[in-house]
Amino acid sequence: MKADLSPRMKVALYGLMCVLLIPFVFPTWWMVTSSIKPISDIFAFPPHLVPQSYDWTTYSKVFELQPFVRQYWNSAYIAAMVTTGTMIVSSMAGYAFARIKFPFANTAFMIVLLGLLIPSEVTIVPLFQMFLKAGMVNTHWPLILVPIFGAPSVFATFVMRQFFVTLPPELEEAARVDGLGRFKIFRKIALPLARPALASVAIFTFLHSWNLFLEPIVFLSSAEKFTLPQALTQYTDAYGGPMWNIQLAAATLTALPVLIVFIIAQKQFVEGLAHTGLKG
Amino acid sequence: MAVTPHHETSRGRSSQPFWTMARRDSLAGFLFIAPQLIGIVIFVLIPLALVFWYSLHEWNVLANTFTYTGAQNYRMVIEDTNLREVLGATAIFSVGLVVLNMSLALLLAVLLNQKLAGIAVFRTLFFSPVVVSLVAWTIVWGFLLQKNGGINGMLQVFGIEGPNWLREETTAMISVIVVQVFKNVGLNMILFLAALQGVPNELYEAARIDGAPAFKQFRRITLPLISPTILLTSIITIVGSLQVFAQIAILTQGGPGLSTTVLVYYLYQQAFQFHFFGYGSTLSILLFVIVAVLTFAQWQLRKRIVFYES
Numbered sequence: 340m341k342a343d344l345s346p347r348m349k350v351a352l353y354g355l356m357c358v359l360l361i362p363f364v365f366p367t368w369w370m371v372t373s374s375i376k377p378i379s380d381i382f383a384f385p386p387h388l389v390p391q392s393y394d395w396t397t398y399s400k401v402f403e404l405q406p407f408v409r410q411y412w413n414s415a416y417i418a419a420m421v422t423t424g425t426m427i428v429s430s431m432a433g434y435a436f437a438r439i440k441f442p443f444a445n446t447a448f449m450i451v452l453l454g455l456l457i458p459s460e461v462t463i464v465p466l467f468q469m470f471l472k473a474g475m476v477n478t479h480w481p482l483i484l485v486p487i488f489g490a491p492s493v494f495a496t497f498v499m500r501q502f503f504v505t506l507p508p509e510l511e512e513a514a515r516v517d518g519l520g521r522f523k524i525f526r527k528i529a530l531p532l533a534r535p536a537l538a539s540v541a542i543f544t545f546l547h548s549w550n551l552f553l554e555p556i557v558f559l560s561s562a563e564k565f566t567l568p569q570a571l572t573q574y575t576d577a578y579g580g581p582m583w584n585i586q587l588a589a590a591t592l593t594a595l596p597v598l599i600v601f602i603i604a605q606k607q608f609v610e611g612l613a614h615t616g617l618k619g
Numbered sequence: 620m621a622v623t624p625h626h627e628t629s630r631g632r633s634s635q636p637f638w639t640m641a642r643r644d645s646l647a648g649f650l651f652i653a654p655q656l657i658g659i660v661i662f663v664l665i666p667l668a669l670v671f672w673y674s675l676h677e678w679n680v681l682a683n684t685f686t687y688t689g690a691q692n693y694r695m696v697i698e699d700t701n702l703r704e705v706l707g708a709t710a711i712f713s714v715g716l717v718v719l720n721m722s723l724a725l726l727l728a729v730l731l732n733q734k735l736a737g738i739a740v741f742r743t744l745f746f747s748p749v750v751v752s753l754v755a756w757t758i759v760w761g762f763l764l765q766k767n768g769g770i771n772g773m774l775q776v777f778g779i780e781g782p783n784w785l786r787e788e789t790t791a792m793i794s795v796i797v798v799q800v801f802k803n804v805g806l807n808m809i810l811f812l813a814a815l816q817g818v819p820n821e822l823y824e825a826a827r828i829d830g831a832p833a834f835k836q837f838r839r840i841t842l843p844l845i846s847p848t849i850l851l852t853s854i855i856t857i858v859g860s861l862q863v864f865a866q867i868a869i870l871t872q873g874g875p876g877l878s879t880t881v882l883v884y885y886l887y888q889q890a891f892q893f894h895f896f897g898y899g900s901t902l903s904i905l906l907f908v909i910v911a912v913l914t915f916a917q918w919q920l921r922k923r924i925v926f927y928e929s
Contacts, residue, residue: 349735356730356741362801363745369769370759382765386772432655440641441648447656454663456914458862460883461907464890464900465669466662488658496655521647550753552865553883557891568754572869583762590755601750605743608750609809 367594374398374588381584397588405570406563407589414567414593417482418548424487425495425544426537433499434525438511448500454493459485460553467557481558482566486548495540502536503529539611546612549597567593667907673900680894692901702902704877705885708792712881713860715796717853724804725849728811729837742812746805753802757869760798761785764870788878791871795879799866803859807852814848815841854917858910882906 344352373381377394380387401407435441436448459466470481486492506529514524530537555569562573571593574585601608677688696702731742748756763769764784771781784790818841826836864883867873873880873888880888886906890899 344733344735352730352733352735359727359730360741360744362797363748363805366756366759366763366801367747367751369763370755373762382767382772384767384772385776386769428654428658431651435648435651439644439648439651441645444648447652450664451652451655451659454659456911457663457667457907458858458910460862460864460886461903461910462663462666462670463887464673464896464903465666467891468669468896469666484658485662488654489662490659492655493659521644521651525651546750550865552754552868553887556868557887568752568865571754571758581758581761586758587762590752590758594752594755597750597752598747601747602743605746609742609746612749612806612809 367598370587370594371591374584374591376584378584381587394584397584398592400585401574401589401592404585405565405573407570407592409563410565410567410570411592413479413565414549417479417566418545420483421486421548422541422545424483425492426540428487429492429495429540430499430530430533430537431525432496433501434503434529436496436500437503438506438529439521451493451496454490455497457490459490462490463553463557470558476558477560477564478558479564482548482551482554485554486544486551491544491547495544498540499533499536502533506532535611538607542608542611546597670900670903670907673897674904676897678895678897678900680896688897692898695898696901696905701877702885705880705882708877708879709861709881711792712796712863712879713857715792716799716860717856719796719800720804720807720856721849721853723800724807724811724852727804727808728815729841731808731812732815742809745808748802749805751802753865754869756802757798757866760794761870764794785871786875788875791875791879795863795866795870798870799860799863807856810848810852811845814845818844850920851917854913854920858913858917861906861910861913882909 372388372390374397375393375395376383376387376390377392380391432451436444436451466481466485467476470476475481510528510532511524514528519527550568551566552568555566559565559569562570565573567589571586571589572581574582574589576582674692675687675689676685677691678685727745731738731745765771766783766786770784774781782790784794822840822844823836826840831839861881862883863881864887867879867881867884868887871879873884882902883906886899886902889895889902
């Protein structure tokens with residue numbers, strides 16, 4: 340496997356990989372290019388792989404038909420709060436489960452791990468009822484509180500615990516002899532060392548929140564409260580059919596920023612997501 | 620998150636015997652886990668108990684009725700002929716997805732494991748759909764899969780008349796599986812790549828000296844050594860596939876007929892479109908049992924594999 344390949348073999352492998360790349364790369368290309376084609380061109384035959392003419396008014400329609408700036412802000416601030424909140428809750432819980440001896444620690448850990456067994460789809464009906472009683476339906480609270488404190492953060496806690504377990508105890512012993520409290524040890528010694536694990540948690544928590552779809556459509560009902568995934572599907576004509584070019588323009592605006600950050604910080608993304616084995 | 624254990628530290632310093640190191644640690648431990656533990660109780664355990672309670676009731680929100688009916692919803696689960704189709708579709712979706720995902724991930728990982736210049740660029744591109752917004756990705760594929768969309772346009776260039784992908788039973792199921800596979804296969808690809816790189820090189824060298832061809836090396840050395848990774852990732856992928864919702868809602872709305880109505884989508888329809896919260900809760904319990912059994916199997920497997928490796 341590791342032997343040097345013959346030139347002919349190399350050409351064959353490059354060829355194979357380029358063909359395999361098509362379904363991975365072409366949709367993104369098609370999304371961006373179709374979003375700037377005039378409506379008459381988007382179903383043109385033969386398909387124009389490169390736009391022949393441009394129509395930028397699609398992008399202004401994205402903002403005219405829905406409060407898209409507001410929806411963008413909703414998604415962004417919810418994702419930011421969920422990511423920050425999860426990092427705090429999970430690193431603290433993960434640290435305690437890994438490093439602090441306290442009564443019932445194992446029982447508590449087992450209870451927390453139950454969150455991994457129960458996907459949020461299972462509890463969506465009672466959660467809806469609970470938030471309805473609390474007057475929080477059609478607010479962003481369910482999309483913020485449940486991911487930070489509920490089942491979605493358990494995986495993050497697990498990742499943090501696995502990391503803190505590997506820290507050598509000597510690191511803390513010295514600080515404890517100096518009389519440093521637990522919280523200070525956590526903040527000043529353990530947390531700075533946990534940057535790689537925290538980065539993983541941040542990346543997959545952000546993506547999870549950014550992609551959330553079932554929860555927004557269950558909890559939110561007015562356009563100015565919508566998050567992006569939900570808003571994208573709302574660009575429909577009078578018959579409920581999608582306005583493709585506008586949907587694709589809005590989809591481009593949703594997808595590109597994350598894609599650009601990924602290209603800049605791809606190493607962290609790939610390692611962060613793969614090492615935790617996250618599945619969506 | 621007011622968890623600074625300030626005052627107990629200061630009291631401990633003033634050598635009060637009550638706040639021993641162990642006691643201070645216990646308090647700190649409780650405070651550290653409190654947000655997560657309380658969160659799990661409120662947002663997971665109580666809802667789980669409630670969903671079970673609801674599942675014993677007939678509950679129509681529109682008619683405002685909530686009547687205890689015992690096991691009636693569970694009898695309905697057995698008698699519901701639609702549900703049989705739904706579970707069939709769920710099984711086809713999950714099995715199709717896991718088989719396609721695993722094979723493609725393995726193929727890509729083997730390709731990316733070759734010594735080729737610029738391989739990192741390919742890795743990035745194959746991985747990129749993972750970070751593309753799920754709904755954006757699904758919308759583009761929905762656009763491509765229209766009767767007069769990009770894919771049929773390309774096919775027509777070669778003189779092939781493509782089907783109406785999302786409106787025919789077989790092709791609709793294939794479409795939702797394929798869209799999901801291309802979206803997420805990059806994750807498993809990276810996991811497999813890491814596993815491949817963990818196979819000791821000496822094994823291949825020995826095999827080469829013995830004159831074993833590349834395919835035989837792969838079957839006899841690579842596959843057995845990375846099989847634990849394959850097994851674990853396939854279970855994680857199946858559990859993930861049971862939670863697929865956005866793709867179905869956007870591409871097919873479960874149709875045509877019930878052919879792509881998977882369990883989560885059916886649950887959503889029963890509870891939030893038809894307002895049968897009782898029956899929806901019973902379906903939630905069913906989903907819970909399936910996911911719990913699979914996750915439990917994964918834990919057992921992981922334990923056994925770790926034991927085997929050590």
